[in-house]
Amino acid sequence: MEIKDRLQESYIEHVLHHGEQPKTVYLFASENGITEEEFYTHFGSFESIDIRIWKGLMTDAVREVRSQEVWAQYSSREKALSLFYGFMELLKSKRSFITFSLRNAKSKIGLSNLFEGMKQEFELFSAEIIQEGLESGELTDRPFFASKYKDALWIQLGFIINFWLKDTSAGFDKTDEAIEKGVNVTYNLFERSPIDELFEYGKFLAKNSGIKMPF
Amino acid sequence: MIRKNDDEQKSIPTSKVERSTQFVKTGFKIGGNYVKHYSKRLFNSNISRDELNEDNAADIYSSLSKLKGSALKVAQMLSMDKNILPKAYVNQFSQSQYNAPPLSGPLIVQTFRKLHGKTPEKIFDKFNLKSSNAASIGQVHQAELDGRKLAVKIQYPGVGDSISSDLKLVKPFAFRLIGMSEKELDVYMKEVEERLLEETDYELEVRRSVEISKACAHLENIVFPVYYPELSSKRTITMDWIEGLHLKEYLETNPSQDEKNAIGQALWDFYNFQQHDLRAVHADPHPGNFIITHDGKLGIIDFGCIKELPDDFYYPFFSLTSEGFFNDKVKTLQAFRELEMIHEKDSPRDVDFYYDMYRQMIGLFAKPYSSNTFDFSGTEFFEQIYNYGEMIAKMPEFKQARGVKHFIYINRTNFGLYNILHELKATVRTDTYVPQVNCEL
Numbered sequence: 001m002e003i004k005d006r007l008q009e010s011y012i013e014h015v016l017h018h019g020e021q022p023k024t025v026y027l028f029a030s031e032n033g034i035t036e037e038e039f040y041t042h043f044g045s046f047e048s049i050d051i052r053i054w055k056g057l058m059t060d061a062v063r064e065v066r067s068q069e070v071w072a073q074y075s076s077r078e079k080a081l082s083l084f085y086g087f088m089e090l091l092k093s094k095r096s097f098i099t100f101s102l103r104n105a106k107s108k109i110g111l112s113n114l115f116e117g118m119k120q121e122f123e124l125f126s127a128e129i130i131q132e133g134l135e136s137g138e139l140t141d142r143p144f145f146a147s148k149y150k151d152a153l154w155i156q157l158g159f160i161i162n163f164w165l166k167d168t169s170a171g172f173d174k175t176d177e178a179i180e181k182g183v184n185v186t187y188n189l190f191e192r193s194p195i196d197e198l199f200e201y202g203k204f205l206a207k208n209s210g211i212k213m214p215f
Numbered sequence: 216m217i218r219k220n221d222d223e224q225k226s227i228p229t230s231k232v233e234r235s236t237q238f239v240k241t242g243f244k245i246g247g248n249y250v251k252h253y254s255k256r257l258f259n260s261n262i263s264r265d266e267l268n269e270d271n272a273a274d275i276y277s278s279l280s281k282l283k284g285s286a287l288k289v290a291q292m293l294s295m296d297k298n299i300l301p302k303a304y305v306n307q308f309s310q311s312q313y314n315a316p317p318l319s320g321p322l323i324v325q326t327f328r329k330l331h332g333k334t335p336e337k338i339f340d341k342f343n344l345k346s347s348n349a350a351s352i353g354q355v356h357q358a359e360l361d362g363r364k365l366a367v368k369i370q371y372p373g374v375g376d377s378i379s380s381d382l383k384l385v386k387p388f389a390f391r392l393i394g395m396s397e398k399e400l401d402v403y404m405k406e407v408e409e410r411l412l413e414e415t416d417y418e419l420e421v422r423r424s425v426e427i428s429k430a431c432a433h434l435e436n437i438v439f440p441v442y443y444p445e446l447s448s449k450r451t452i453t454m455d456w457i458e459g460l461h462l463k464e465y466l467e468t469n470p471s472q473d474e475k476n477a478i479g480q481a482l483w484d485f486y487n488f489q490q491h492d493l494r495a496v497h498a499d500p501h502p503g504n505f506i507i508t509h510d511g512k513l514g515i516i517d518f519g520c521i522k523e524l525p526d527d528f529y530y531p532f533f534s535l536t537s538e539g540f541f542n543d544k545v546k547t548l549q550a551f552r553e554l555e556m557i558h559e560k561d562s563p564r565d566v567d568f569y570y571d572m573y574r575q576m577i578g579l580f581a582k583p584y585s586s587n588t589f590d591f592s593g594t595e596f597f598e599q600i601y602n603y604g605e606m607i608a609k610m611p612e613f614k615q616a617r618g619v620k621h622f623i624y625i626n627r628t629n630f631g632l633y634n635i636l637h638e639l640k641a642t643v644r645t646d647t648y649v650p651q652v653n654c655e656l
Contacts (some may be wrong), residue, residue: 081576
C-alpha cells in the first residue's frame, strides 16, 4: 500500500477510536513508524488528509457508477442521480468519520477548503454529463446559464449531504427520496421549459410584429 | 404489458405543501360544481351535469398522477365505478391505471442494493430498468433468471409515510365528489387508509398471494404467477411474468362470445369463491390487475388489496340477497339495522322509507344471484342501477351517508366485477359459488 494511503487509513482509525484527531503530528508520525519530516512530505496537516479522503470518496463514487453495466444507457439525468446515490452510499459506510470530519473542518479550515479536492472531481464529472446532455438535446443550452448548471448540481449535493446528516429514517430512506426529488428538480430546471418558449416568443414578436416591447 | 412510459422522468411534488397546491389547483379547476352528489352509499350512481368535459378530467388526472402513490390509488378507485363517474372522467382516470411517472433507473438500482445487497443486474440475468407499467404504489419491471421471465414490482420509497397525509388532502376533493360531510367521511377514509397501508407491505402481499393462489388453484381457467419470496423484500416483489393482454387490448382482438364467457365465468368464480368460501376477497378489480393469456385464461397479478369479510357484516348483508328473504319484514329490518342502514333514532316514517329504498337497492345488487345464469351484456340492468342512483341522489333523506364501512370495499369489488363483466359482455353462471347464509336463517 502506498504510504499516503496507509497514513490516511491510520488517521481514520485514530479518529474513529478516539473521537478526535491525533494530538500532534509528531505522535501520529511515530505511531506509524515515520519521522515528522516525512509526514510533511506527504501531507501539510491533518486537514489535508481530510481533503484527500473526501476527494477519494468522490473519485471512488465516480468510478463505481461508471462501472455499472447500465451506465452507457443512462441519460445525463440518470447519470447524475446514479452518482448521487453512489456517493451517498459511500458516505453512509463512513458516517461516523464523515460527521467528525465535517464538524472539525467547520471550526478549522472551513467547508469550502475541505471540499476543494472533491469539488474538482465532482465538477469534472458534472461538466462531462452536462455536456452530454446539451449535445443530446436533453438539456437546454441557455447562454450564460448553461455554464452554471454544474454549480446548481454542486449546491444540490451540499444540500443532500446536509439533509443526510439530519436524516434519522431507517436505512436513510428519506435521503434516497431527497436525492430522487432534488436531482430531478434541478434537472427539470435545465430542461426546456415554458419560460424558454415565452422568451423566444417575445423575441419573435419584437422582431416581426413591430410591437414595441415594454422592456 | 401495457403502454410503455416514454418520458422516464417527471417531477413529483415534494412537500406536503406542494402536494396541497396540486389539489388546490385541481379544486379550482373543477370549479367545485361538476360532479354532484356522487353517492357512496352502496352502489349508486349519480351523475353530474352534461357539460363535464375532457379538460376537467385531464386536470384532475394530471394533478393526481403527479402526486403519485396513494392519490393515484384513489384515482384508480374512483375510476372503478364507470356508472358513477361521467365518461369523460372515466377515460382520464382509466389512464391512471396504466400510466404514472416512473422512478429513475438509478433509484431502482439503489433500492436493490439496499434491500438485496446487490444491483438488479447481479441478481437477475436480465433486468429492464425501464418500467413496463405502473402498479398503483409501485412499478413493474421485466427481468429474467435461469430462463424464466419475471415481473419485478418495486414500490416507490416513502409511500407509507405519504398515504396518511395524502388522504387528508384527498378528503376535500373526495368530499366534493361524494357529497358527504367530512365527519361522515372519516369512518370511510380510515377504512381506505387501512387497506392502503396494508398494500404498502409487500411482505404481507407475497404471503397472501401465495395463500390465496393456493386456495383458488382449483378454479377453472385462472392462472396465478409463481411468487418468489426469496427474491422479494419489503419494497420489492418478484413473480412470474404472465404473458398476455390487458382487458382493453383483449377486447380489441374481437374474441368470440364463448371465449368472453369463459373469462367472465373465471372472474365470477374467482370473486365469489373468495367472498363466500374464503371470506376474504381481492378487493381491487380494476382492469390493470388482470391479464388475459394467449390460451384464453385469466391471469391475476396483484394481491395488494384484500378485504376480509367479518361475520357481523357477511351474514346480515348476504342474507339480504337470498331468495325470499324480503318476504320477512322483521328479519329484513333487523339486517338493515345491523348494517347501520337504518339507525336507532330513525322515526317510524323514516324506517319505512329506508326499508323501501334499501330493499330496492339490494334487490338490484342481488339480481345476478336471482337466476342460475346472468347476462351482463345488457345495458338494462346497469341503467336500472343508474336510474336508482339518480333518484336517490335527489332525495334529501340520502344526504347523509349510511351503512357500515365494509360497504366501501365490498361494493367496489362487486360493482367493479359487474362492470368488468359488462365490458366483457359475458353471460355467466351465477350459481357456482353462492352466499352461504342458510345455516344462519
